[in-house]
Amino acid sequence: MSSNRSLLAIVAGILALVAVTVVVVLVAGDPKPQEFPPDSAEAAVQGYLGAWNERDIPTAYAFLSERVRASTSLEDYQRAADEFLTYGMPPNGPDRRISIGDASSEGDRTVVPVTVEELYGDGLNQNVSRSTRFLPMVRDAGGWRIDETLVWLDPTYIEHPK
Amino acid sequence: MQTVRRLYVYLLSGITLGFLIYGLITLVEVALSALGVGGGGIGGRLEQLSLAAALIGVGLPVWAIHWWFAERGLDPARPNAEEERRSTVRALYVTVVMIVLLSVGAFAARDLVREFALGFLPRPQDDFYGYSSATTARSLATLVVTAAAWGYHVAIRRRDLARGPLEGAAAWLPRLYVYGATLTGLMITLQAFGDLARYAGETLWPVSGTDYTGDYRSYAFAESLSLLAVWTIGWIGHWWYAGRLLIAAGWRASSERAARLRLAFFVSVILAGAFSVIRLTAEAVRAVLIPVLDATDAIGGNLGETDLVRAVAVALVSAVPWAVAWWLHQRWMHEEALAADDPSREAVATRLDLHAVALVGLAFAAVGTGWLVGLLIDIAMGGPRTLGGSGFWRAELANFVPYTLIGLAVWVWRWWPIQARHQADPPAEAASTIRRSFLLVILAASVITSLGSLAYVLYRLFGSLLGANIGGGILELSMPLGALVAAGAVALYHGLALRRDLALRAASEAEQSATPVEERSRRSLVLLGPPDGDSDAALGALREALPPGFTLDE
Numbered sequence A: 001m002s003s004n005r006s007l008l009a010i011v012a013g014i015l016a017l018v019a020v021t022v023v024v025v026l027v028a029g030d031p032k033p034q035e036f037p038p039d040s041a042e043a044a045v046q047g048y049l050g051a052w053n054e055r056d057i058p059t060a061y062a063f064l065s066e067r068v069r070a071s072t073s074l075e076d077y078q079r080a081a082d083e084f085l086t087y088g089m090p091p092n093g094p095d096r097r098i099s100i101g102d103a104s105s106e107g108d109r110t111v112v113p114v115t116v117e118e119l120y121g122d123g124l125n126q127n128v129s130r131s132t133r134f135l136p137m138v139r140d141a142g143g144w145r146i147d148e149t150l151v152w153l154d155p156t157y158i159e160h161p162k
Numbered sequence B: 001m002q003t004v005r006r007l008y009v010y011l012l013s014g015i016t017l018g019f020l021i022y023g024l025i026t027l028v029e030v031a032l033s034a035l036g037v038g039g040g041g042i043g044g045r046l047e048q049l050s051l052a053a054a055l056i057g058v059g060l061p062v063w064a065i066h067w068w069f070a071e072r073g074l075d076p077a078r079p080n081a082e083e084e085r086r087s088t089v090r091a092l093y094v095t096v097v098m099i100v101l102l103s104v105g106a107f108a109a110r111d112l113v114r115e116f117a118l119g120f121l122p123r124p125q126d127d128f129y130g131y132s133s134a135t136t137a138r139s140l141a142t143l144v145v146t147a148a149a150w151g152y153h154v155a156i157r158r159r160d161l162a163r164g165p166l167e168g169a170a171a172w173l174p175r176l177y178v179y180g181a182t183l184t185g186l187m188i189t190l191q192a193f194g195d196l197a198r199y200a201g202e203t204l205w206p207v208s209g210t211d212y213t214g215d216y217r218s219y220a221f222a223e224s225l226s227l228l229a230v231w232t233i234g235w236i237g238h239w240w241y242a243g244r245l246l247i248a249a250g251w252r253a254s255s256e257r258a259a260r261l262r263l264a265f266f267v268s269v270i271l272a273g274a275f276s277v278i279r280l281t282a283e284a285v286r287a288v289l290i291p292v293l294d295a296t297d298a299i300g301g302n303l304g305e306t307d308l309v310r311a312v313a314v315a316l317v318s319a320v321p322w323a324v325a326w327w328l329h330q331r332w333m334h335e336e337a338l339a340a341d342d343p344s345r346e347a348v349a350t351r352l353d354l355h356a357v358a359l360v361g362l363a364f365a366a367v368g369t370g371w372l373v374g375l376l377i378d379i380a381m382g383g384p385r386t387l388g389g390s391g392f393w394r395a396e397l398a399n400f401v402p403y404t405l406i407g408l409a410v411w412v413w414r415w416w417p418i419q420a421r422h423q424a425d426p427p428a429e430a431a432s433t434i435r436r437s438f439l440l441v442i443l444a445a446s447v448i449t450s451l452g453s454l455a456y457v458l459y460r461l462f463g464s465l466l467g468a469n470i471g472g473g474i475l476e477l478s479m480p481l482g483a484l485v486a487a488g489a490v491a492l493y494h495g496l497a498l499r500r501d502l503a504l505r506a507a508s509e510a511e512q513s514a515t516p517v518e519e520r521s522r523r524s525l526v527l528l529g530p531p532d533g534d535s536d537a538a539l540g541a542l543r544e545a546l547p548p549g550f551t552l553d554e
Helices: A003-028 A041-053 A057-062 A066-071 A074-086 B002-034 B046-072 B081-085 B088-118 B136-162 B169-204 B214-246 B251-257 B260-292 B305-339 B344-385 B392-424 B426-430 B433-465 B473-514 B535-544
Strands: A096-100 A104-106 A109-120 A127-140 A143-146 B386-388
Touching: A003 B344, A003 B392, A041 A057, A041 A096, A041 A109, A041 A127, A041 A143, A057 A074, A066 A143, A109 B392, B002 B046, B002 B088, B002 B136, B088 B136, B088 B169, B088 B214, B169 B214, B169 B260, B169 B305, B214 B251, B251 B535, B260 B305, B260 B344, B260 B392, B305 B344, B344 B392, B344 B433, B344 B473, B392 B426, B426 B473, B433 B473
Parallel strands: none
Antiparallel strands: A096 A109, A096 B386, A104 A109, A109 A127, A127 A143
């Protein structure tokens, strides 16, 4: 292939890549969440985060383990959640997304990795900040539950008002 | 032995000069305060006065003794005077001292101009971003003392130059200062112009959802204005001096015209100009793409129509001076190359121009392509596992499509003529050091990027195989994979070009070695002339007077 033809092929390839990416992004829109097995630890985390997305705090609370719920009442949890949302911390937004990884077990400890990605900066400075948290999971009579006092994905000590 | 002695003398001169200058600045500051400049009064400044006296008391005699030793070595009556004048250590000393003095003086001048500008604007609080209005006396003192010291060293340098030709490090080190200061001045001036354009844009089209206070506006505007004023003077002053050298009498003009540093300066401006024009144009296109791709929410929920208009206008206005600087320096480089005695100079200038801009375009195109490939991998493999982030991909698309397309256009614009030159004369282009350097730089950058990305991908892969809790899944892999694909493709394309060039060079060398070399008589001559004589002109006259069949080579 002559050098001019190879150059034209490169240009055509990159233009095709741009066109495909634009079409895929516009068509993909909001992807449908993956369907995890209903009885899986990942499904419990998905349900918990989905409830937070809907601002359905009682449902989110139900995904916490018995131990956590015994230490924090629904009223206290609701109050902490309201405060969290007031401080301008919507759990999801167009510039933030959450990815649920595969659960892994070691001995009697099961964790689900959850990665939060946030878009920041612009132009050449644009970047994605990623932080991964490992949510400890326990299985009780109702299925898998998150065994940590979380407000959305932030570990929090919720104090009972005096 | 002489070098060790020089190192000692100039090092001690430099350190004690620092003591002396700091002491003098403090002394002048106290004097100005006593006269009521910048706050006024000498009360509470006795400690400063003591410090100034101590620094001058220690610095002045020790500096004077060491500098006297340094200067004594240049006495024409001394046997090593010429060696001293041509020494690398002396050139390094003068260069470092002038760089430090210029930098400190420019900071002080900026503070003074900013204070002056703030006299016409709402003045910020004293604790605003560490701003303090009580520094006028200090800034003025610093400017006066550093300007005097800088002027003295300029005079020293001019005297050294007037005594005859300088070569090697003794010539290029101070030249590095001249072109470094010119380049720094130009870059800061253009950047400050862009900042002023941004503030003007924010005034014409106020920023939605934010409340920029008077403090912010005043301070930022005054800061950019002062940088623009000070560094425009710094840039034009040094550029004017460099221009005068070109038309100076004697050896200095020919030395300056042939200087590689001057060529490197032109190339640096071309690189910076191309980079900034692409970046700013991409910013303007991005501002248009954001609403088109419905990525407004992801960029910022409060963005309105005026924000987008402002973004486009500011980016394009800021790009104009960079484009002008790029065009002017490109033109000057070619004009000087055409006027040079050496006919190969124009080919060098053309190659440098084409390859520098192609390099910048390629960098943008490769970064953009890597992100787009990563985005596709992200969507294909990681999308279903994510929650939220509806505008995530659109925002990334709006950012990196302009980089890809504009970078690609610039690369093709410059790479096409490079290829045409290569096709017209393959051995000559394959033998070009500029082309080889260009290919090797790209190869090195793309190999390093590929290796970094591959190492990260393997780390995730091994972690996954070994059951390590690394988290992140495909999201953490998509961008490294995209970078790996783009860098790998760039490395492959340019690696193949390099390999073809190597083969061409090998064939050309084999052909040359097979050609019998005509035996010619050879005699070496030494050309001597007056210290300020133009040896290039003399050489040219000799060449013209040669009988047929004779050549005069350097």
